[in-house]
Amino acid sequence: MTNMSQTTTQRSTENPLKAITRFVGAENLSLVIALVLLVILIASQTPFFFVPRNLMNIGMNLAVVGLLGVGMTIVIVSGALDISVGSIAGVASVVSAIFVTYVGTVTGGVFMGVLAGALLGVVNAAIISYLRVNAVVATLATLSAYRGIAFLVAPEGRPIGVLDQSFAYIGSGRVLESGSFPGIPVALLLLVAVAVVAHFVMSSTVFGRAVYSMGGNPAAARLAGINLTRMKFYIFTISGALAGLAGVLVTARTSSGQPASGTQGLELEAITAVFLGGAILAGGKGTIVGTMLAVVLLATLSNGMNLLNIPTFYQLVAKGFLLIVAVAIGQWRMARAERAQARASLAG
Amino acid sequence: MAETPVVDIRRVGKAFPNVRALADLTFDVRRGEVVAFVGENGAGKSTLLKILSGDYQLDEGEVLLDGQEASHVSPREARQAGFRLVRQEPEIVPHISAAENIFVGELPQRHGVVDFARLRADAWALLEECGFDGLIDPAAMGDTLSPAQKHIVEIARALKPGVKVVAFDEPTSSLTSDETERLFTLIRKLRDRGLGVIYVTHRLHEVMEISDRIVILRDGRLVDVCETQSVTPDDVVRMMVGRDLSYGFARTETTRPEVVLEVSNLSSRYHENISFKIHAGEILGFAGLVGAGRTELAKVIFGDIHKRSGEVLVVGQRTRIRAPSDAIAASIGFAPEDRKGEGLILVRSVMENASMAVFSTLSRFGILRNRMMIDTVSPLIDSLEIKTPSLEQEVGKLSGGNQQKVVLARWLAAKPKVLILDEPTRAVDVGAKAEIYRLIDSLAKSGIAIMLISSEMPELLALADRIVVMHAGRLSDPIEKSEASEERILNAALGQQAA
Structure with a gap:
């Protein structure tokens, strides 16, 4: 990876295991271990887990949360939070359905869904930057407002059926399907493509490094010439556009534009994934790779709970619990690092 | 006894x-x-x-x-x-009074309720006993x-x-x-x-x-x-x-005739009609009491505080500085006083911190060139003698003197014509201080115009070629190095100005 070529150039002769560790990041190793343990646990309890079709389903299910997680990583690294992404996805779902069904354009449907999401992201950024409303409060407000807009945009507030097959392919299509191999979900490939681009942007571009800088210390970033207002517009627009794309996926997947169902509560899962992936609320830390690992972990857990017939109510409790665990782990890591730092500076 | x-x-x-x-x-x-x-x-x-x-x-x-x-x-x-x-x-604690801050945890009580009358009286008595009466209002809120x-x-x-x-x-x-x-x-x-x-x-x-x-x-x-x-x-x-080290620092004057930074009639909510010039290779010292407006002046010039009127010229060119990025484009660098609060991003690496002001020049189509970053930062780490295990080291883990040098490295990477240094040796130890003095001296020799804000009189007297004194948002006439003395500067800083 480009951002790591600094260390790569110095140590080119090392075994592949180390190379993988470096790509994943040492701090994400615990996630990989947790995932492996979880898989072993679930597979030992039910024979239906390690079935190609089930694994394919996990891949298909995590695409929506994964897209939101990518956007949320950027937002959280910058030191903010975007709670409105689930509602944005709802608006985008309805908008894309309207274009596909009533206007008859698949490309237009995808494009307009993403555009709607981006515009709502711009509105978020404007509220945060110009009205100086704290990002959490601002997006909590738009969480409600955008959900309302989704119902208002849908004719009579009802879901819109989408019959176009080529559109449905985006949500539930598979490539390389043959015999017993169920194929790779198109939605998952879409997520992988977005995540790879986002990883590159965050690690190797001026924009990405500026996001880390402003999250780490906004005053220092400002005095180093970074325009914080402009950055917030970019960041929330990206988050909105990705939420829009997630909404389009929901429509394509369920063959209907849904104002609420399928997108409600997604913000919680995305935020959980980002924190579980190693980001901290204060900003300046977090990676796309970490978030993606956490998304896989969460999707596996959710799948496992379904296979083991754990009732939904318990699953809701588990989801809330996980968010707290994720943040608590982050706090514990911070405290440990601070202690180490204090020791170093005192002793040094 | x-x-x-x-x-x-x-x-x-x-x-x-x-x-x-x-x-x-x-x-x-x-x-x-x-x-x-x-x-x-x-x-x-x-x-x-x-x-x-x-x-x-x-x-x-x-x-x-x-x-x-x-x-x-x-x-x-x-x-x-x-x-x-x-x-x-x-x-x-920001939102309680100074008196409450003094007695926090031990507030005088009556019937389970805080006895504010006694609290004030106790605070007055204590401050008076310390000889600080008149310097602080016990009723003032912590954040003021x-x-x-x-x-x-x-x-x-x-x-x-x-x-x-x-x-x-x-x-x-x-x-x-x-x-x-x-x-x-x-x-x-x-x-x-x-x-x-x-x-x-x-x-x-x-x-x-x-x-x-x-x-x-x-x-x-x-x-x-x-x-x-x-x-x-x-x-x-x-x-x-544990070694011989000359504490007194002898600077050879390197002022050249051309004016690099010219500030004329600058006004802001903190200042009125500030004018001064700094020549190439010159160090202009800014003395004054804490709160006189020196840091704010630096921030106005750097575009971080809004200016009401006045001009800032760099090498004779008028500038339109509205944000720090404009100032950087105009070849001005600014190392702020509050290193941890405003200077560094402690959780990020030495390389990122040192190169962040010049990200755009180290990239092509918005993509950072790692090679260029290393080529820019490495020589600076060497020449500033920054002690760090690697370029990837988190800046928060370095010592105070090395952190300050990382801030300097950031601005040297930007190749500025004007460098504003606000309390460059605050909380830096003696050995590192002498090093930073030598560094500032060599920067001036290379032709950079340096605006040095310092509250340490010996530092100003050792480094500055001329010294101006700020008092209540106004600037004195420059005092030549040969005529500068602690008494003279102090009098001007207190507003008792005769000359």
């Missing part, structure tokens, strides 16, 4: 993982004397203070406070035993206090009844000369009252002025305890660093 020392430190040692912080320290502090602790950063001064205050636990040896065993105490027990630490960066006033609150906290030893940790870093004088008066009063006073600072002239004995630490060990009268500052520095 028996000759029991008020603080008795016997063979004290303390270790942290991988490091031995203190080893085999033995000395005492007697009643009615001022003992100064000196040593470079990392010499063990803070660790020792934190053991005495109960923040840390010692690993070897013992500590007696007024004859009582106090080796393993909690911060609360240390306070009750009479040891009071005046911290360098006091914790002030200046850094100096916050320090006064912290001192007042320490002097509440039951005090036997007061330790001051870098007390004058946010104080003006006048306030420092008052502090010294207070310290002498405390000494005469029979208290033990510990005074920790990097400022040797203060040590020479106020202390009776000097405890010199190096690498966690005791070098010597000497009578202040029997040593010279140069002796002390030699013992601190």
Whole structure:
């Protein structure tokens, strides 16, 4: 990876295991271990887990949360939070359905869904930057407002059926399907493509490094010439556009534009994934790779709970619990690092 | 009264993982004397203070406070035993009054309700006793206090009844000369009252002025305890660093005729009609009291505070600076006073911190070129002698002097024509200070115009070619180096200007 070529150039002769560790990041190793343990646990309890079709389903299910997680990583690294992404996805779902069904354009449907999401992201950024409303409060407000807009945009507030097959392919299509191999979900490939681009942007571009800088210390970033207002517009627009794309996926997947169902509560899962992936609320830390690992972990857990017939109510409790665990782990890591730092500076 | 020392430190040692912080320290502090602790950063001064205050636990040896065993105490027990630490960066609760801040945790009560009348009276009495009356309004809210006033609150906290030893940790870093004088008066009063006073600072002239004995630490060990009268500052520095080092710094003037920075009739909400010029290779010193508006002036020039009127010209070109990015484009660099708050991103790497002002020049189509970043940063790390294990090291893990050099590296990477340095040696140890002085000197030699804001008079007198003094948002006429003296600058800073 480009951002790591600094260390790569110095140590080119090392075994592949180390190379993988470096790509994943040492701090994400615990996630990989947790995932492996979880898989072993679930597979030992039910024979239906390690079935190609089930694994394919996990891949298909995590695409929506994964897209939101990518956007949320950027937002959280910058030191903010975007709670409105689930509602944005709802608006985008309805908008894309309207274009596909009533206007008859698949490309237009995808494009307009993403555009709607981006515009709502711009509105978020404007509220945060110009009205100086704290990002959490601002997006909590738009969480409600955008959900309302989704119902208002849908004719009579009802879901819109989408019959176009080529559109449905985006949500539930598979490539390389043959015999017993169920194929790779198109939605998952879409997520992988977005995540790879986002990883590159965050690690190797001026924009990405500026996001880390402003999250780490906004005053220092400002005095180093970074325009914080402009950055917030970019960041929330990206988050909105990705939420829009997630909404389009929901429509394509369920063959209907849904104002609420399928997108409600997604913000919680995305935020959980980002924190579980190693980001901290204060900003300046977090990676796309970490978030993606956490998304896989969460999707596996959710799948496992379904296979083991754990009732939904318990699953809701588990989801809330996980968010707290994720943040608590982050706090514990911070405290440990601070202690180490204090020791170093005192002793040094 | 028996000759029991008020603080008795016997063979004290303390270790942290991988490091031995203190080893085999033995000395005492007697009643009615001022003992100064000196040593470079990392010499063990803070660790020792934190053991005495109960923040840390010692690993070897013992500590007696007024004859009582106090080796393993909690911060609360240390306070009750009479040891009071005046911290360098006091914790002030923003939305309660100064009086409440002083008595926080011990508010006077009546029928379970806070007795505000008595609180005010107690606060007044305490401040008056300290000689700080008139400098601070006990009713003022915590967040409206200046850094100096916050320090006064912290001192007042320490002097509440039951005090036997007061330790001051870098007390004058946010104080003006006048306030420092008052502090010294207070310290002498405390000494005469029979208290033990510990005074920790990097400022040797203060040590020479106020202390009776000097405890010199190096690498966690005791070098010597000497009578202040029997040593010279140069002796002390030699013992601190363990090598010969000229504390006085001789700068050769390198001013060239061309004007690089010209500020004319600049006004903002903090300033009126500020005009000055800095030539190529010149260091213009900015003296003044804390709160006179020097940092704000730097921020106005740098585009971080809105300017109402006036012009900023760089090499004769008029600039339109509305944000820091415009200032950077106009070849101005700014190393702020508050290194951790505004200068560095502590959780990110040395490389990122050093290159962040020039990200755009180190990239193509918005993509950062790693090779170019390394090629830019590596030579700076070498030439500034920044001690870091790698470019990937988190800046927060470096020492204060090295952190300051990373800030300098950031601006050197931007190849500025004008460099604004706001308190460049704040909380930097003596050895690193001399290095930073040499560095500033060599930057000036290379033709950069340097605006040096400093509250340390010896620093200004050593480095600056001319000195201007700011008082209440206005600027004095420049004083030539040959005519500058501490008295003259101080008078101007206090607004008692004759010349």
